[in-house]
Amino acid sequence: MSQYQIQKLCRAVNNDPAARKRFQTEQDAFIGDFDLSDEERKALTAMDIDALYNLGVHPLLLRPFTIIAGVSQEDYLTALNPGG
Amino acid sequence: MPVVFAAGVSHAPGSTAWTELAPSGQKDAIYDGYARVARDLATSGADSVVIFSSEHWTNFFFDNMPAFCVGRADHYFGPVEPWLRVERTRVPGNAALAAELLRSLYAEGVDPSYSDEMELDHGTMVPIHFLLSGRMKPVVPIIFNTLSEPMPSSDSCFRFGEAVGAALAKSERKVALIATGGLSHAPGERRHGVIDGDFDAEFLDNLANRRHDALRALSHERMTQAGGGTHECRAWIALAGAVPDWAGETVVYEAVVPWATGFGLMEFRPAA
Numbered sequence: 497m498s499q500y501q502i503q504k505l506c507r508a509v510n511n512d513p514a515a516r517k518r519f520q521t522e523q524d525a526f527i528g529d530f531d532l533s534d535e536e537r538k539a540l541t542a543m544d545i546d547a548l549y550n551l552g553v554h555p556l557l558l559r560p561f562t563i564i565a566g567v568s569q570e571d572y573l574t575a576l577n578p579g580g
Numbered sequence: 581m582p583v584v585f586a587a588g589v590s591h592a593p594g595s596t597a598w599t600e601l602a603p604s605g606q607k608d609a610i611y612d613g614y615a616r617v618a619r620d621l622a623t624s625g626a627d628s629v630v631i632f633s634s635e636h637w638t639n640f641f642f643d644n645m646p647a648f649c650v651g652r653a654d655h656y657f658g659p660v661e662p663w664l665r666v667e668r669t670r671v672p673g674n675a676a677l678a679a680e681l682l683r684s685l686y687a688e689g690v691d692p693s694y695s696d697e698m699e700l701d702h703g704t705m706v707p708i709h710f711l712l713s714g715r716m717k718p719v720v721p722i723i724f725n726t727l728s729e730p731m732p733s734s735d736s737c738f739r740f741g742e743a744v745g746a747a748l749a750k751s752e753r754k755v756a757l758i759a760t761g762g763l764s765h766a767p768g769e770r771r772h773g774v775i776d777g778d779f780d781a782e783f784l785d786n787l788a789n790r791r792h793d794a795l796r797a798l799s800h801e802r803m804t805q806a807g808g809g810t811h812e813c814r815a816w817i818a819l820a821g822a823v824p825d826w827a828g829e830t831v832v833y834e835a836v837v838p839w840a841t842g843f844g845l846m847e848f849r850p851a852a
Contacts, residue, residue, distance in 0.1 A: 500642055507637050511660050511699070555768025555808060556727060557637055563663050569598075569772070569840070576770045 499552040501530045505540070506548075506557040509564060516564065543567075545575035582749035585624035585756040586823045586848040587617050587831075588787070588816040590763060591633070591706035594839030596665045601838035613832035613845045614710040620847060622715055626756035628674045629712065629719045630681075630748070631704055632741070632815035634726040634761045638701040646693030647732045648740055650685075651721040652678040658700025658708075666709045671700060674718035677753055681720065684747030690740065698723070703812075707760045717756070724818070726761065726811040734798040737814040741821025748822070759819035761812025763833075763842035769808055775835040776806035780842040783813060787820055787828035787846060795820055809841070819848070827851040
């Protein structure tokens with residue numbers, strides 16, 4: 497569990513155009529730069545929003561991170577509330 | 581001449597990024613309200629704008645999280661968000677006013693952080709877009725930690741605002757003071773979209789009636805209950821401290837579900 501590192505990654509993608517480009521074009525190498533658990537790496541590569549939330553990514557990092565990935569508000573809420 | 585204009589404004593990014601999702605009546609009421617606040621700011625004679633706003637992981641992070649940070653740069657760039665639908669621009673800063681403000685605060689034993697390089701996100705760029713487009717004035721952004729616990733209490737924010745108000749009162753400049761954030765919202769949470777209308781009504785009523793004890797006593801827990809973004813209301817509480825003799829008048833309030841925010845605009849004037 498490296499909550500600090502995974503949030504640092506999300507923040508970089510949100511704020512830094514160069515980091516955003518690397519996340520989009522060489523994702524494995526970019527993710528490899530951060531000290532993450534297997535579970536965290538898996539949640540990131542699968543863009544598993546519910547898992548990222550449960551891993552402790554702050555909501556105000558996670559929502560912009562998913563906006564950049566093209567996730568609508570409706571899909572975001574569905575991912576976080578799978579039971580409806 | 582110290583503070584010549586004061587207003588509290590919401591900065592929900594939906595107001596620029598997904599404008600069209602809001603019911604047109606709500607959107608029009610908010611745009612008209614922002615136009616009125618912009619007009620009143622322009623006619624106030626203010627030469628600079630001090631903005632109390634909230635951190636959104638743009639300038640600060642868990643490696644270093646100041647409670648209050650005064651921007652002292654002579655310019656800023658923003659917004660940082662490529663999706664905000666606000667053109668990235670260079671915003672002039674008033675470095676001299678910031679330096680003067682910091683000297684006054686430190687002389688009184690109020691010691692905020694300060695920064696000569698900050699990026700502006702929607703928390704400052706949405707108000708700048710609506711209030712200063714086409715009639716830009718140099719700004720001093722003051723960023724509050726409203727994100728990461730522990731964060732300064734309502735009472736601490738009120739006292740910080742009092743100190744800023746006292747410092748500006750000694751200034752030769754004519755300052756517009758803008759507090760921005762809130763009202764109730766839960767951005768990114770599982771309950772994203774939930775708006776606490778009761779909280780918002782009571783908060784605006786307390787500002788309108790200068791119930792400073794109630795504002796200072798507003799608990800962290802009550803704001804959390806109204807949604808994590810509601811902590812941004814601390815900026816408005818600081819504004820009430822900065823102009824303690826001024827009463828708020830609601831320009832508009834709309835609970836805008838597609839923007840996931842209780843959206844409020846309030847102007848403050850010397851109480852009769």
